[in-house]
Amino acid sequence: MEDAEPKSPQRRRMSGRASVTxxxxxxxxxxxxxxxxxxxxxxxxxxxxxxxxxxxxxxxxxxxxSQLGRSLAERRHAANGIVFPDLSGPFYAEVVLGYEEVAATLGRSVLILSTQNRESADEMVLDLAGRVDGLAVFGRTVHDDVVAEVVQRGVPVVLMARTEIQGADSVRTENVDAATSVVEHLLAHGHRRMAFLGDPSDSTDVAERWAGFRGALAQAGAEVPERTIRAGFKEDDGARVAAGLVADGLPDVVVCANDELALGLTVALAEQGIQVPGDVAVTGWDDVMAARYAGLTTVRQPMREMGARAARLLDARISGDRSEPRHDVLTTQLVVRRSCGPHPKEAHR
Amino acid sequence: MEDAEPKSPQRRRMSGRASVTxxxxxxxxxxxxxxxxxxxxxxxxxxxxxxxxxxxxxxxxxxxxSQLGRSLAERRHAANGIVFPDLSGPFYAEVVLGYEEVAATLGRSVLILSTQNRESADEMVLDLAGRVDGLAVFGRTVHDDVVAEVVQRGVPVVLMARTEIQGADSVRTENVDAATSVVEHLLAHGHRRMAFLGDPSDSTDVAERWAGFRGALAQAGAEVPERTIRAGFKEDDGARVAAGLVADGLPDVVVCANDELALGLTVALAEQGIQVPGDVAVTGWDDVMAARYAGLTTVRQPMREMGARAARLLDARISGDRSEPRHDVLTTQLVVRRSCGPHPKEAHR
DNA sequence: CGCTCCTTTGGTACCGGTTACATAAACCGG
DNA sequence: CCGGTTTATGTAACCGGTACCAAAGGAGCG
Structure with missing residues (x-):
């Protein structure tokens, strides 16, 4: 009736409490x-x-x-992964939040991985892929062939803000139309000479914004700059180019690839006595919280929705959806504030 | 020599590719x-x-x-969890970032869980605890007894920005001294009538800030308010109290429990024609990015360091450290900007 | 030349669950 | 009272690794 003879030689875990099975x-x-x-x-x-x-x-x-025993037997992890470059900045957090929210609702845990230029990023992603039922990958955090490898192993992948890859779903935000709206709005202000701050080779998003920017200018018969002003993504990067901009002669407006660049630039310009929007207009991209307080005209992207969308797409794939890959594009919205100059008629908040 | 007779009745996984073992x-x-x-x-x-x-x-x-097979055999997950209330706002992202960075370096994956008022938060945390080797818990996201249960199960826990619990390490930021610095600085400005915006019952941090605030005022022989102005944590909460504040007669300064409250309040006041710092001074807490652009005087907390510290403490516990629980307190720093009024001599950035 | 000792390798019992298949018990109408 | 179901439970083979223990084959040595 009782559990009598202890036959197994070594019993239980030595450290910590005995786990009951x-x-x-x-x-x-x-x-x-x-x-x-x-x-x-x-x-x-x-x-x-x-x-x-x-x-x-x-x-x-x-x-x-034990979740482990269960997962092994059921051959599923009940967990999803998400890979992003940095998480610093207010931007990625929203994506992760949307993703986590949906995943949790669907009964899946979320594993995060921030690659932040780690040289071992590729391995880390492959390792992560072995711990999840599906993986969301943000931007160009990792090489195409690594993503392909993950897909090839049968782990569903959804790309976010990244060029499409064979066999994977993707979610992006609209860039070209938004860039066009920005340019048109700026033209309506009377601005003509426009510069673009950002590195198109950095990300698909920036490349598209740059393309849309040029397209809209050309369309309007305005002067189209040859190249962008190269910069990274951070406030520092924006600040760094201020001096050069002044030396080369200020344009009417600087369209920046994201808000952090725009904000950094604005501050650096102010330190040189140059006022925004008085002396030069500036616009950003993303509509981070600080943009509101800095009065920055920018483009709002539904980041949380992007994360949520990715989680739902993954869920479908994990549940066996074998249809053609989907490529969703989320719409964006121009947010006009004072950094683009005084507006005669536009609404302003 | 070859693999000949297929004896097992059902072979491999039916859906997806056969996994090789x-x-x-x-x-x-x-x-x-x-x-x-x-x-x-x-x-x-x-x-x-x-x-x-x-x-x-x-x-x-x-x-x-297979990570699963391996983990089961090795009896370790090679993964840590982190639980936080919300992640929205620029604040938590930094904590997660610091945590992830250290955990990744130590070869552990990171599972995140955002409880955001989900009624099932308790279960979710318990479930999470079953998937990790250690767990970091931020703020009062979950009931004490749930944390105790996790500890009791033998999963190391480190608390962040939360009152201590028997058997768990903790990491907090310093609040009382910081509140004292804030008050002293404000007194030096000549401000006397001070109000405190925030709900001490919301979190240990707020409670300590409130206590420090009162203590410093009393120490200085200044007027000590009976109670705080109750509010949550968001910009909206700050905005909501603006009208009441005006109606009751403005104090010299409103010390807010965090930056979002302070910023929301400032904007709402401006809409009523009340200028900060001209008509009333305002201070915040956290030093989020927007605070810089809004010129908000605030207290900077080393959020990233807090996450990193938590990850290291957990690592030690997981590695078998059986010493007494540690309770680390990180130092904070007053950041003076223009929202507290014109400063005769102080440095200003 | 026989006998240890060491290096490599194989066999197999775990880790902690799930589940197909077999078996036993209970129920049911004729 | 009996064969046929239906329901409840037990047995054991997985899931995919790790690691203990024993065995095989050389090498070194008296």
Missing amino acids: IRDVARHAGVSVATVSRALRGSDLVHPSTRERVDAAIEELRFTP | IRDVARHAGVSVATVSRALRGSDLVHPSTRERVDAAIEELRFTP
Whole structure:
């Protein structure tokens, strides 16, 4: 009746508390492990009285089923991954938030990985891929062939803000139309000489914004700059180019690839006595919180929605959806504030 | 010599690609699984020529060891969890970033969970605890007894910005001294009637700030308000109290529990024609990016360091550190900007 | 030349669950 | 009272690795 002879040589985990397993529960309740397992998953046919005994044993032993054992047997991780470059800045956090929210609702945990220029990023992504049922990858955090490898291993992948890859879904935000809106708005202000700050080779998004920018200028018959002013993504990068901009002669407006650049630039210009929008107009991209307080005209992107969308796409794939890859494009919105100059008629908040 | 008779009735996974296991590799290389396992982990004693054969087989079969199988056998997840309330706002992202960075360096993946008032938060945390080797918990995201339960199960826990719990490490930021600095600075400005915006019952941090605030005022012989102006944590909450503040007669300064409150309040006041700092001074807490652009005087907290610290503490515990729980307190720094009024001598950036 | 000792390798029992299949008990109408 | 279902439970084979223990084959040595 009791658990008598201790036969296994080494017993339990040496450090920490002994973890109680499903077999302990079974013995304690006087049933088989199969029955305990059934009782555990609720659904099945177990006699009420038996279930009661099992529940009592579980309670008494403070048993918690091991996620590992379960996942191994079920051959699913019940977890999704998300890879992004940096997370610093207010931008990525929103994406992760949207992603986590949906994933959690769907009963999946979320594993995050920030590659931040780590040289071992590729391996880390491959490792991560081995721990999840699906993976969302933001921007160009990792080489195409690594993504391909992950896909090839049968792990569903959804790309965010990145050029499409064979066999993977993707979610992006609209860039060309938005750039056109920005340019048109600036033209309406009377601005003509426009510069673009950002590095198109940095990301698909920037490349598209630059293309849209040029296109709109050409369309309007305005002067189209040869090249962008190269810069990274941070406030520092924006600040760094201020001096050169002044030396080369200020344009009417600087369209920046993101808000941080625009804000950094604005501050650096002010330190040289140059006022925005008085002496030069500036626009950004993303509509981060600071943009509101700095009065920066920018383009709002539905970041949270992007994360949520990615999580839902992944869920569908994991659930067996074998249809053609989808490529969603989310719409963006011009947000006009004072950094682009005084506006005669536009709404201003 | 070959793999001949297929005896197992159902073969492989039905959906998706067949996953190749260590036994496939063993058969292919003509060795035992033990040898493959050894070769895999590098370190062991395997004859170079054998290792070569195994590597070839691995390569050829495109074999990737299953993290699940490995974790189950090794009885470790090689993953840490982090639980926080919201992640929205620029604040938590920094914590997560610091945490992830250290955890990744230590070879641990990071699972995130945002509780955001989900009613099922408790279960979710318990579930998460079953998937990790250690857990960081931010603020009062979850009930004390749930944390206790996790600790009781033998999962190391480190609390962040939260009152201590028996058996768990904790990391906090300093609040009382900081509040004192804020008050002293404001007194030096000549401000006397000070109000405090925030809800001390919301978090330990706010409670301590409020206590420090009162203490410093009392110390200086200044008027000590009876109670705080209750509010949440968001810009909206700050905006909501503006009208009441005006109606009740403006104090000299409003010390806010965080930057978002301060910023929301400032904007709402401006809409009523009240200028900061001209008509009333305002200070915040956290030093988020927007605070810089809004010229908000605030207290900077080393959020990234807090995350990093938590990850390191957890690592030590997971590695078997059985010493007394540690309770680290990180120092904070007053950041003076223009929202507290014109400063005769102070440095200003 | 026989006997230790060491290096490599194989066999196999785990880790902690799930589940197909077999079996036993209970129910049911004829 | 009996064969046929239906329901409840047990047995054992997985899932995919790790690691202990034993065995095989040389090498070194008296």
